[in-house]
Amino acid sequence: MKDPAPEEPADPSVPDPPRKSPTPGQSMPPPNLETAARGPKVVALGGGHGLYASLSALRTVTDDLTAVVTVADDGGSSGRLRRELGVLPPGDLRMALAALCGDDEWGQTWSEVVQHRFRSEGELHGHAVGNLLIVALWELLEDPVVGLDWVGRLLGAHGRVLPMASVPLDIQAEVELDGTVTTVRGQVACALTPGRVRSISLLPSDPPACPQAVEAIETADWVVFGPGSWFTSVLPHLKVPELARALHETSARRLVILNLAPQAGETDGFSPERHLEVLGEHAPALVVDAVIADGGVVADPGALEKAAGSMGGRVVLADVAAHDGSARHDGPRLAAVLDEIFREKR
Template identity: 65%
Template sequence: MGSGDAPAVVALGGGHGLSASLSALRLMSDRLTAIVTVADDGGSSGRLREELGVLPPGDLRMALAALCDDSEWGRTWRDLLQHRFTSTGDLDQHAVGNLLIVALWELLDDPVEGLDWVGRLLGARGRVLPMASVPLSIEADVVRDGELTTIVGQSAVGSTASRVESIRLIPSDPPAHPQAVEAVMAADWVVLGPGSWFSSVMPHLLVPELAEALVTSKARVCLTLNLASETDETHGMTTVEHLRALARHAPDLHVDAVVADPLAVDDPDLLLAEVEQMGATLLMRQVRRGDGTPRHDALRLAAAYRDVFDNFLGDVGTRSR
């Protein structure tokens, strides 16, 4: 990558977390690919998946909306894509974008081509790809009342108040989408997170071909920690335990940089030690909005990513290594 070139960046995740990273990364590069989890089994996506046997479109739709052109045209189509019907009938809570995406899949018989057409409609800065070629389910071992039990489904995992010990995919050896693998292999940087740790961030690491690409690619890896260390599915987990869970599920993955908001870190010294033990560099930056809501600020997160990509990782902009 030449010094004046925009980096080729692949962002992994799903839902609101992936939307946050994409909203920041689109300010830095138009060589951007989102690789999206396809395990959603709830809401509009779950209903379409069950009824039509398709990939769940919801997280793919949200990624496309995050990449829309910042013009009246792009924002209008984004709002249409995100619009949900409210009724007492079968259309209740279906997102227009989900229906549009599934209709294009039926017409074109090619999920990626359908997503590319929606991207053109939005004037999207970058592409959106599914991480696997088939719909997936997530199975998790959780500790409930002192006993280990198993729960199945992204919705169940994402909303559990029990401590998650490990996750698996069903099927256990799903085919990665070939273009997703190609994007990782061609990337300069891979951004993992933020997002629901077990149900959106880590599933990518359990698709064998995608996991192998992440390990063998020359791309550097930036891990973005969440703005809150405790959610339903990470109940009782510290920031360091997030990193250890990732390492258990993907022991061969090398992380180069970790981005964290200081207000979301329970013990900065422990986090720094853990990150250094991983062989990575910790970048502490305020990346949340200033209004008190636990949401990422696109400009602040983009500035943090720029520091990581340019290797400016000191508190006063000193170049690392």
């Protein structure tokens, strides 16, 4: 059907698409949280594949789940959209939304749709459908949180997805190689520069936190760090001042899910306990209540217990790795351990 001619009046029975937030500056009600009745109120921090893993498990054990996602990606489809349109990089936000999709036909179909990438010889090559959808809603609704809530409703997401900051960020890292320390800027550069990352900071150094993310952390029962890229997905949350304050002052208990293997370019040679030590170096006052680690990758349980104890926490060793030989967490196994911890059965 052709579009009506410009002079033809619009059909009054057909509502116009939303052009802005129904209430400027406020988001729609979070998707699927109105009648939460199962599990604690959980906030999960991170980005990329690591956050996808934790959310895939968490959505099966609680009805009140919020993801707070890094917004520093400068590569691929996200980087192109960020540079061209000046928006938050949508990729990690998209992956979090996909992880929250249900296991029914609707959820699985939409998860595949938003994750689908175009393959062509043109400008669309490499763009993820979900990235374009998110950015389109941001332009129409003029509010990132409102746009993400609308996408969550479309997908039937079992939880809410929020950016950790209200502006795009750059990660700056100090990288050591053969005794020489260099400064690199950008998430992609941090991940690909040869050497070992020693510390990270954010540019701008005092970015505005997403207010809804701060509120979610302040009112949570549990806050979950990791797994994921330690320097570019997990630690950046502690470098946003308002977010860091909330993470330190919240009455929520704090849980860390450790990676199953070091990540090339970021944590080469890191032991499980070294991950905790680096977390403590970037947030010396942070208290951790529990640490989940796969027993098969912990060479020195005593050293890990000591590192966790120095932050106030205990170690829960469990079989949470996928049994296909990859360094991936098994969703159902991780969910079972999380459920036991939340219900104080472990």
